[in-house]
Amino acid sequence: MAQVVGEAGGRTRAARLRLSAAFWRRPWLRAGSLLVPPAGAYILVYVAALAVLFVSAFWTLNTFTGTIEHTWNLDNFRTLWNDHTYWRIAGRTIGLAAAVTFTDILLAFPLAYFMARLAGPRLRTVMFVMVLLPLWSSYLARIYSWRLILSSDGALNWWLSKLGLPDQHLAYTNWAVWIVFSYIWLPFMILPIYAALERIPPSYVEASADLGARGRTTFRRVILPLALPGVVAGSIFTFSLTLGDYITPILVGNTQFIGNVIYRNVLGLSYNLPFAAAYATVPLAVMAIYLILARRAGAFEAL
Amino acid sequence: MTKHHHRVAGWAAAALAVGALAFVAAGCGGSSNKSSSGTTSASNLPTSIGQGEGKLSLVAWEGYTQPQWVKPFEQQTGCQVTSKYAGSSDEMVTLMRQGGSQYDMVSASGDASLRLIQGKNVQAVNPALIPDFKNFIPALKAPPHNTVDGVHYGISLQWGPNTLLYNTSKVTPAPSSWEAIYDPKYKGQITVPDNPIQIADAALYLSKTQPGLGITDPYELTQKQFDAAVSLMKQQRPLLKKYWALASDEIDLFKNGDAAIGASWPYQTNTLKADKVPVKDMIPTEGATGWADTWMLSSKSKHPNCAYQWMKWVSTPKVQAQQAIYFGETPANTKACPIMDSLSPGSCEQYHANAPASYFDSIKFWKTPSADCGNGKTDCIDYSKWQQAWTEIKG
């Protein structure tokens, strides 16, 4: 074989074998060379960027020249603390995120259960495609089409009037924002719950039945706890996506959310990055707490 | 060391590393705005337009870079145009400040232009290179919002009013005063722009309805006057359907029955009329605020020759007429009038292209509010407070 490959090929192969053996004998070298690129990239770029961002929350913007001054102070936090508008916006956003998460769990769980445990393989594939395809269509276009549905002369009222029901004026209200957020993030809730449910071996259900549990009890005491990490993982998505989104409120809402305040202070009204960074500590803190709780519930295995 | 100690040591090391990174970043960085290079003083302006560089990147109002006049430009000069739309002067200022050399030009209104000049984000231009410059109306050849100490920082483009737009089938009789957008009669059907400068519109209204406040210039407001205007805006909030941020917001609002009256630009009126929506716009008795736009050249532009070609192109009577009719604004070039009438009969008069100077003077053009009240006093409210107040108004 080596003769066919040729001398040069033989030398390369020998070198590669020696290198492989060297790596094999030093597990830390293997681990290190696998670890350094991803960890290094993330620390040097992502973590560093985050660090600099949150450090800049303690700086201020000089409104005349538009430059950021590196003088340490708590002005931004003081403004946020004292102006109750920002409290209201934060409360509104967190409340909405919770509502959207709850709605999505309600919508997604039965669907995921059906897909994972009741649907045949072909039906499952079809349903999977139906759930994934919306992710490929434009997020913006889908939000925009909700304007058409919810506006006064839109599709919803057209159908309601056909059914003899009164017109709704949902467009550009917080209800509209809630509906659209629940709609947009739904696939992100379905997928982790499906994954968690699908992992439950059928033997568990059989064993539970053998032990005398009826359907509802099996569901409550076997399936639900095993599906919980998936639910929590999905809720991480819906919560964090809602906390920072600024596009949906602009397109279908009329109130400000945390994302809007941050966006306006960076790309919109002025490049007041320190203020935006200061306000960004709110979603950061909320998600940090959420993640700690999620870890306890074992969600990281279910992501 | 035990495993626990390993862990603690490891975390401590990691935290120290990140903290060190942050401190280094803090120390190293000077101001986060690199000082601009290429700010030309009047002495080193170009004397001729050179070879086009093949690309041109514009920051523009929606509707300012329509294919109708962009495509011929691209064909004639070879400069391929990309546009980034901005819905407010604030966005334009931010884009130009943070964009570095990404953007070559910006169609800045009067409330953005001075900020850009002061921030050295735009450079001086030579109007002698624009043949149609001599045909501009006198007021727009060297207006204070784009000419400082005799140095031109851009070429005036077009100007126009912020109008009162209403649906003729839902709002009868036709309104004649800005009072209509503060009227509870139209609750849930009103829309106004999502822009802090809208406070000036409230101030303009108050200047006529509450003369006791003594408002003479809606952009130069003392604390008392400012508070009154903000209070009026806060009263208006529950009556609004939406603060429109994108031109399409207002178009959809009127088309789909969500709004029947509001503050608008002629662009929306024209789009709605083209789609057979029964709307009309007008300037109420209290007068109107407005905008006078200038094409400005970024101080870091990499394509100055294409930029000059663009300034030349959009100043020609034909393009001035096309843009004026499309958007519903008034051209700076006096020679555009007959072409406007040939493209759309009566448009010259409709958009006041041949109106006397007194009409121009009656519009309160956007300018950046600053502490300088212009009458010797310096206790007026500056724009950063307008921006903060706007967040509060919107809620």
Added chain:
Amino acid sequence: MRAGRAALALWSLLVVLFLWIPLAIILVYAFNTSNIQSWPIPGFTLRWFRVAWHDPDVRAALLLSLKCALAATGIALVLGTMAAAAVSRFRFFGREALSFLLVLPIALPGVITGIALSSFYSFWGVQFSFWTIVVGHATFCVVIVYNNAVARMRRTSPSLVEASMDLGADALQTFRWVTLPVLSTALVSGALLAFALSFDEVIVTLFTAGAQNTLPIWILGKIRLGQQLPEVNAVVFVVIALTVIPVVISQRLARESGLLK
């Protein structure tokens, strides 16, 4: 029990309908005769497909989005697999921290990633370009590939690699002939989802793009103008039509390998 099943089936149908109604509207309104969207649709025309086809901005935006998504997915595949291999085969301090670190970009709101990267780039004087966009996308693409790879690696035995080396293969050959085939379907489905997320990303991209227009940014520009919206619908129509096939294929692949994910 039957009633329970029927109720679940009905609920599933309703939810799928809910997911698809706005999509159906997009598809139908690609044929709208009017520039502006209103209900009901005034008429049908094929004009917009022609307009989109001839529009150079659309082509440029599509191309840029494709390139960004490919680059981000590529980076995600490399870094994600490496991280997954490190985490599932070795014990080292900070193992959990690495998982946490990789999850951060999707656990934190995108606007934070956006402004952090944007100010970071400005700070270092980096010009906003194709690569600034790609880095922004890669931050959340990596974790998607990583999760799939880790899940798959947990189910496979490390003795496979040992057996391969016993048989005389070096590291590269082992990777190519043993590890990769085992991971392949997990990587494909992870890559597909990562590609989709990058292709459609707008929240972070608005902060990390300069004068470049990815497809979502082009769509946002058209939405701002409020005219010629059916052109947007036509483009989305074509994108969906083109992606049905890869999505179906990847699902069948996953199904055949016994792991529908």
